[in-house]
Structure formats: structure tokens, C-alpha cells
Amino acid sequence: MTELRxxxxxxxxxxxxxxxxxAAVGCGLEVSGSDRYYDRGEDLPVLEQLRRGGIALYPQDGSAVVPGVDAVVVSTAIETDNPELQExxxxxxxxxxxxxLLAHLAEGKRCLAVxxxxxxxxxxxxxxxxxxxxGLDPTVVNGAPVTNWQSDDAVGNVRMGGDLWVIEADxxxxxxxxxxxxxxxxxNMSADHFDMAETRRVFEAFRQRVSGTCIGALDGCDDLADLRAEQVAGGSxxxxxxxxxxxxLPGAHNVENAAHAAALCALVGVLPEQSAKALRSFRGIHRRLEPxxxxxxxxVVDDYAHNPAKIAAALATMLPHAARLIAIWRPHGYGPLxxxxxxxxxxxxxxxxxxxxxxxxPVYDAGGTADRSISSESLADRLRPLGVAVDTVADYPEVRECLRQLTLTSGDVVLVMGARDPGLPHLARTCLLSA
Structure with a gap:
């Protein structure tokens, strides 16, 4: 790759x-960025945190794509007709x-991938x-903010350190x-974005790219074979x-998460006793069963759950702690639904x-050319004959009205779930203020 400045x-x-x-700023690159929320004047905290981190913000109209920019960085969600891609x-x-870009930044580092x-x-x-x-001073690039690293100036999804890197691999x-x-x-592996056969092929291909040890859910991996757990009040x-x-953190899934983290860190010399001591002070991940x-x-608990396995884990974890559990969910796209x-x-x-x-x-609509022939009502129509008490609502105010009509009492838990929609955390924090 051409040198990036x-x-x-x-x-x-x-x-x-x-x-x-x-992470690019932390590695010495000059970085600018754009976002449709910035164009709409929406005051997302992340935008101010990015500014404070030295990232210049521009309208998403192509005006920032000028001579001197070595590359435009995109995600899979960016459509091909985006003005910046065209420019x-x-x-x-x-x-x-x-x-x-992340692979380029991590090149030559001791990289652990999750x-x-x-x-x-x-x-x-x-x-x-x-x-x-x-004391190993890691650089961490995560797909969600770590509560321990969040501050007014930091999103919490990146920690810059030395040449031992930990990255989330999607x-x-x-x-x-x-x-x-x-x-x-x-x-773990489940049919989320692909069927199981293709899911396994993708992860097997990933294993071939690991130069050292790959642990976990693939054939021949038994790093959790001796795991014994119990749920206790307020945790595990x-x-x-x-x-x-x-x-x-509560939940059987978090026990497995912790064991996987300890097993991964053991590969670079961290003793289980050190992992156990550290995890006692780990406060969790933003929007992962976050009170x-x-x-x-x-x-009210906020969670990122957006597929059947994650929704099932969130519900199963919260049920023992709720007199009545009210689940609010927003599908994150028409195709996934x-x-x-x-x-x-x-x-x-x-x-x-x-x-x-x-x-x-309603299904979160990010625009573009999606097939909108399915809706949340499609799921509700399947659930009602099965005895599930389900309501469909048009917007956040209707959520609050539903909660008001339920006459919530002590011991009830409201679980807000969904991905992509940046308004869901605010809904979770405010849904009972008028209920």
C-alpha cells in the first residue's frame, strides 16, 4: 500500500x-471525517469527541476530498453513489x-484479533x-465503547498504547x-449474516490467516472445556x-466472554490470576446490558442485541431479575429482518x-435502495398467533405511551434493544420520564 499520511x-x-x-490519529495520520448526522446538525457527543481528538469535520458533499488526501475510508454501509466516493x-x-486501513495500521504489530x-x-x-x-500497555480498537475508558473527551472504543494490539474482527x-x-x-458461530455453512467457511478462512494460535468455537478448540460457572446477584x-x-456483569454469555478473553491473554503470557483480578474491575461495554x-x-437496561442469539441471551439474562420484563426492539435493517x-x-x-x-x-431506515417490502408488523403478525403479547408503534412517543398504559411497578424491567439507530440510547434513558 502507498504510504498514508x-x-x-x-x-x-x-x-x-x-x-x-x-486509531489513525494515534498512529500519526492526519484525519478528517464527514457524517450525515453532522450535515443534519444533530449534536451527537461522538462528533465533539472526534473534534477534540484532532479530527476535522466536513459536510458529506465531497468538499473534503481534495488533493493531498491519500485515501477515502468507508464501511460496507456507505452506498456507491455517496458524493465523497464519486469525488x-x-x-x-x-x-x-x-x-x-486498520490492517495497515496494525501491520508489524503483535496483533490479537477477536x-x-x-x-x-x-x-x-x-x-x-x-x-x-x-501492565502490557495495549492498543485496543473495538467495535463498541468500553465503559472503563469512556470520558467527556473519549468515545471509549479506542485505547492507544504500544505495539501489542487487540482488534475486533467483523x-x-x-x-x-x-x-x-x-x-x-x-x-461462537451462528447464522447471522450468512447460513451456517458459509459462516463456518468464513471463520475457517480467517483461521488460515492466524500465524499463531486460534482458540474458541472452531473444530479442535476446547479452551472452555473446564469452565464451571454460577450466576449470583448482580454478577457471575x-x-x-x-x-x-x-x-x-450478569449472564452466562458474559462468563464465556470472560473465559475467552482470559484464554486469549494467556497466549501472550498473562496468568489466569492476573485476568481474574483485572476482570473484577471491568465495568462492561456501552449498550451491552447497560443499566x-x-x-x-x-x-431500564439498554442493549445492542440485534439478532436472535443476542436477543435470546439478553432476555434470558434479564428474566430472573424482573417481576415483569418489557422488551422493546428495533430491527436494524430490512434485509436483516x-x-x-x-x-x-x-x-x-x-x-x-x-x-x-x-x-x-419500525425498521431503522438508513436510506438507500433497500427492499422495504417487510416491516415490524410482519414479525408481529407471526408472533400474535403464538401467544406473544406484542405491540407495534410508529415512533418513540408511542413507546412512552405504551409504557404508561402498562402501569409499571417496582421490580419491572424495561429492556431496550437494537443496533444502528443512534437514538436508542436516548430512548432508553428517557422512556420512563413521561411513562
Whole structure:
């Protein structure tokens, strides 16, 4: 690759794009960015944090793609008719996928990669925190903010350190195949973006790019064989490789996440005892079963769950802690809803005896040329005959009205779930203020 000195990041407010932009700045590149939320004047905290981090923001109209820009960086979500891509092509400026830039930044480093259908961000954050607490000064590039690293100035999805890197490797667009890590973990595999056969092929191809050890869910990997766990009030306890661990995070899935993180860190010399000590102070990942509001014994929890496996894990974790559990979910795209409709139906139907009410928001519409022939009502129509109490709403105010009509009482838990929509965290924090 041609030496990069200056890059422009299209869609820089996205959590993955803001991470690679901050990492590029940390590696000495000059970085600018654009985002449609900036164009609309929406005051997202991430935009101010990026400014403070030295990233100049521009309208997404092509005006930032000028001579001197060595590459325009995009994600798979950016459409081909985006003005900045058109300007880059006209000017002969290379267009790089974010994973290509991240692979370039990590080249020559001791890189640990975290892949898998579920749990990537949590395992990446846990591993980064373990390595930091062990004194190894890692550089961490994550797909979600780590609560321990969040501040007014920092999103929390990047920690710049030395040449030991931990990165989240996404399989949804096969971009994980751009990385060549020293060691890696594949947390689990399920039919999320592809069917199971293709999912396995993608992860097997990824394993071939790992120069050292790949642990986790692939054939022949048994790093969790001795895992024994129990759920306790407010968290989890488990024993791994003979060492007792305590987590402040609930859920069997977080026990597996922690064990994967400890196993990955062991590959670079961290003892299980060091991992156990570090994880006692790990506060979690933004929007991963994150408690965001409590009043009069009623709680609201915010979660990124957007596929059947993640929704099932979130619901199963919260059910024991709720007198009544109200689940609010927003599909993150028309294509994903269509491909996951059977799995979503099964997930909500299986748990219908525990979930008091399901509230479905409209499909999040990011624009573009999507096939909009499916809707949240399509899922509701499947769930009602199965005995699931489900409402569909048009917008956030209708969510609040539904909650008001439910007359919530002490012990009830509201679980807000979904991806992509930047307004969901605000909804979670405010949905009971008028309920």
C-alpha cells in the first residue's frame, strides 16, 4: 500500500468508523471525517469527541476530498453513489474499506484479533482491560465503547498504547479476512449474516490467516472445556483453569466472554490470576446490558442485541431479575429482518411465558435502495398467533405511551434493544420520564 499520511473517513460518527479514525490519529495520520448526522446538525457527543481528538469535520458533499488526501475510508454501509466516493473516483484517490486501513495500521504489530458472531466487542474490551491491568500497555480498537475508558473527551472504543494490539474482527462483510493476526479467538458461530455453512467457511478462512494460535468455537478448540460457572446477584462467579473469577456483569454469555478473553491473554503470557483480578474491575461495554435508568424500583437496561442469539441471551439474562420484563426492539435493517424472521419468531415465542410485553419499533431506515417490502408488523403478525403479547408503534412517543398504559411497578424491567439507530440510547434513558 502507498504510504498514508492523510485520510478522510466517510461516516465517521459510526462506532466502527470513529474507532479507526481515532486509531489513525494515534498512529500519526492526519484525519478528517464527514457524517450525515453532522450535515443534519444533530449534536451527537461522538462528533465533539472526534473534534477534540484532532479530527476535522466536513459536510458529506465531497468538499473534503481534495488533493493531498491519500485515501477515502468507508464501511460496507456507505452506498456507491455517496458524493465523497464519486469525488474520490473522479480524482483518482483510492477508496479503502475501514478494515484495510486498520490492517495497515496494525501491520508489524503483535496483533490479537477477536472474531465470532456474538460477544466480539465484550471480549475485545475485556482482553484490552486485562492487558492494561497486567501492565502490557495495549492498543485496543473495538467495535463498541468500553465503559472503563469512556470520558467527556473519549468515545471509549479506542485505547492507544504500544505495539501489542487487540482488534475486533467483523465477519458480517468478510472484512476480517483483511487481518493477519498473531493470535485470535472465534467466540461462537451462528447464522447471522450468512447460513451456517458459509459462516463456518468464513471463520475457517480467517483461521488460515492466524500465524499463531486460534482458540474458541472452531473444530479442535476446547479452551472452555473446564469452565464451571454460577450466576449470583448482580454478577457471575466461575472457575476457569482452576482459578476463581468474579464478574460484575450478569449472564452466562458474559462468563464465556470472560473465559475467552482470559484464554486469549494467556497466549501472550498473562496468568489466569492476573485476568481474574483485572476482570473484577471491568465495568462492561456501552449498550451491552447497560443499566441506564432506575426509579421507584423500575429499571431500564439498554442493549445492542440485534439478532436472535443476542436477543435470546439478553432476555434470558434479564428474566430472573424482573417481576415483569418489557422488551422493546428495533430491527436494524430490512434485509436483516427478512433473513432472520424465522429465528426472531422462535426467539420471542420461546420466551413468551417470561416476557410480559414486546414492543416493536419500525425498521431503522438508513436510506438507500433497500427492499422495504417487510416491516415490524410482519414479525408481529407471526408472533400474535403464538401467544406473544406484542405491540407495534410508529415512533418513540408511542413507546412512552405504551409504557404508561402498562402501569409499571417496582421490580419491572424495561429492556431496550437494537443496533444502528443512534437514538436508542436516548430512548432508553428517557422512556420512563413521561411513562
Amino acid at each position: 492523510r485520510v478522510h473517513v466517510t461516516g465517521v460518527a459510526g462506532v466502527g468508523m470513529s474507532a479507526v479514525a481515532r 474520490a473516483r473522479a480524482a483518482g484517490i483510492p477508496v479503502l474499506h475501514r478494515s484495510v 472474531a465470532g458472531t456474538c460477544g466480539k466487542s465484550t471480549v475485545t474490551g475485556m482482553a484490552g482491560w486485562i492487558l492494561e491491568q497486567a 465477519e458480517s462483510d468478510r472484512s476480517l479476512l483483511n487481518y493477519a493476526p498473531l493470535h485470535a479467538v472465534v467466540t 462467579r466461575f472457575c476457569f483453569r482452576g482459578v476463581p473469577f468474579e464478574l460484575a 441506564v435508568f432506575a426509579s421507584a424500583g423500575i429499571s 427478512r433473513s432472520m424472521l424465522d429465528g426472531l419468531t422462535e426467539t420471542f415465542a420461546v420466551l413468551r411465558g417470561g416476557v410480559h410485553r414486546v414492543i416493536l419499533l
